[in-house]
Amino acid sequence: MGNVEYTLDYYKDNADEFYDSTIIADVAYLRDRFRKELPDNAYILDFGCGSGRDSKAFIDLGYRVDAIDGSEEMCKRASEYAGIDVKCMDFFNLNESEKYDGIWACASILHVERDRIHEVIAMMRNALKPGGVMYISFKYGDFYGLRDGRYFVDLNEDLFKEIISKVDGVKVIDEWVSVDVRREKDVTWLNELIQRV
DSSP, rough: OOOHHHHHHHHHEEEEEHHHHHHHHHOOOHHHHTTTTOOOOOOEEEOOOOHHHHHHHHHTTTTTEEEEEEEHHHHHHHHHTTOOOOOOOGGGGGOOOOOEEEEEETOOGGOOGGHHHHHHHHHHHHHHEEEEEEEEEEEEESEEEEEETTEEEOHHHHHHHHHTTTTEEEEEEEEEEEEEETTOOOOOOEEEEEOOO
16 A cells, blocks of 8 residues: 555544544634735635635635545535535646635645655646745654654755755745644644745
8 A cells, every 4th residue: 555545544544533633723823824925815725624624714714715635534524614615636636727826735745755745836836826825834854654544744944945946936935833733742843835936
């Protein structure tokens, strides 16, 4: 079984537990940093939406939102929670051109194989309008491989710089490290705001 299959099986087998643990996580401060870079009435893609927590939050704030996830189980729950039709889709099937003002990828593309993350970021860039902004986050560190039933890529500032250097037409406009808002999780996160130029 490949890394993707392990990860999707995890979300299939643990959908309720994952939904319950993430739907209540308050990451409004992260969304606020992202929103500062967006125009009024922005069109947002929630890229790997998981529970639909952030899709619903953006909708409630008046934004237009599309949402995708690779897990059918999570798409069902996110569709019901956010009140929109969440599309079940592999990240590598993103094939939009200059459609979105912002792309929100909170703890999602960290499941992409390390040597292919730059490919996904390039697809995200293509889907952004010129000047559009993407938010992406990774667990902080240098580990990659299977952990707790899922494939993860952890990144630090230097590893991310190496990856983003392979993507044309983008610039990092903000980078910071944060702690997990879920008190039971002793996890540090690398956060990146990237603009299409």
